[in-house]
Amino acid sequence: MTSGSSGSALFTKPWKGIIDCYRTYLPVNDNTPIITLHEGNTPLVFAPHITKLCNIPGLSVYLKVEGANPTGSFKDRGMTVAVSKAIEEKSKAIICASTGNTSASAAAYAARARANGYKMDCFVLVPKGYVALGKLSQAMIYGAKVIQIKGNFDEALSLVKEIVSKYPVTLVNSLNPFRIEGQKTGAFEICEQLGKVPDVLAIPVGNAGNITAYWKGFCEYAKNDRPIMIGFEASGAAPIVQNKIIEKPETVATAIRIGNPASWKQAVNAAKESNGFIDTVTDEEILNAYKIIHQEEGIACEPASAASVAGLLKSAKAKKISPESTIVCILTGNGLKDPDTAINQGKSEGLEANPDLKEIITILDF
Ligand code: F0G
Numbered sequence: 001m002t003s004g005s006s007g008s009a010l011f012t013k014p015w016k017g018i019i020d021c022y023r024t025y026l027p028v029n030d031n032t033p034i035i036t037l038h039e040g041n042t043p044l045v046f047a048p049h050i051t052k053l054c055n056i057p058g059l060s061v062y063l064k065v066e067g068a069n070p071t072g073s074f075k076d077r078g079m080t081v082a083v084s085k086a087i088e089e090k091s092k093a094i095i096c097a098s099t100g101n102t103s104a105s106a107a108a109y110a111a112r113a114r115a116n117g118y119k120m121d122c123f124v125l126v127p128k129g130y131v132a133l134g135k136l137s138q139a140m141i142y143g144a145k146v147i148q149i150k151g152n153f154d155e156a157l158s159l160v161k162e163i164v165s166k167y168p169v170t171l172v173n174s175l176n177p178f179r180i181e182g183q184k185t186g187a188f189e190i191c192e193q194l195g196k197v198p199d200v201l202a203i204p205v206g207n208a209g210n211i212t213a214y215w216k217g218f219c220e221y222a223k224n225d226r227p228i229m230i231g232f233e234a235s236g237a238a239p240i241v242q243n244k245i246i247e248k249p250e251t252v253a254t255a256i257r258i259g260n261p262a263s264w265k266q267a268v269n270a271a272k273e274s275n276g277f278i279d280t281v282t283d284e285e286i287l288n289a290y291k292i293i294h295q296e297e298g299i300a301c302e303p304a305s306a307a308s309v310a311g312l313l314k315s316a317k318a319k320k321i322s323p324e325s326t327i328v329c330i331l332t333g334n335g336l337k338d339p340d341t342a343i344n345q346g347k348s349e350g351l352e353a354n355p356d357l358k359e360i361i362t363i364l365d366f
Pocket of ligand 1: 073075097098099100101102103174204205206207208209210211255256302304305332333
């Protein structure tokens, strides 16, 4: 693959976002106004500690740090395409249901559309009490109208689907195919950064758009060389694994607290076609991985993102990972999104002292 409209290699020219780089692979044309915050081009970082923990000969584990995107999550890859296309189609408003990150991204790209001289309102429905603080604050300050509903994500999604069927407003959840198109560029970047297609891709699964997008990306990148896709739902919110709608999903990983994913069939298909699987990880496994990623790799992510690493560790222990594999775990969102969980899980909550050397030395306990 040669990336970029001019055929130049990735990263050799000033980065102007995923549409600029992967234009020929995306549904844009000369009439599409490009609304971008220069998303994409996120780090792919080797993870020596996690590699060792897997305890399988010849393994290499990498983390794709999607929290480095402009609003701190992978959603920006899809949102740049969805909002650009919405404007091309003369839409003046976007709407989404969200566990937080989609709303932050939609709000930011709507603001960016306004910066480019377009009228663009953003409306957001989120489950009250279940959105991490960082995400809620983002949607609000970027200027969206944020409605916190007394219900869960699945109920919010049903409502916005009904709203877009009756009112002139564009849906920017991953049911919007342009979102999937943008998000597939994560797969392209990984192949270019590694210099090859990885053997395994580990990814959290919530509404199931991202696993769908990555699989599409890998299929477009190389017909005969594709990774095994392994997706992970939280065990309290695992409709795909349990093969039934979960009416009251629960998990500490609020981003993937979803009981009826929109891209359910596509996720099952990605796992099946790639000879992979979708499995569950418990909240305990998620939080354990969340701490390892921060404390032993020095990389930040939010709890839902840690489901990818938790799932890899579980699968390695069960000997479901082949030796000599190159594995990429998608870290979907930035650690700063969810400061409450970070403080709960950190090592220093409640440690206080008088400004007294003796007292402090006792606490430091060298
Ligand atoms: N990780 C994070 C940090 C997320 O925000 C999401 C989804 C996922 C993983 C799962 O991705 O839905 O494509 O399977 N967040 C959506 C939102 C639902 O509203 O922000 P998925």
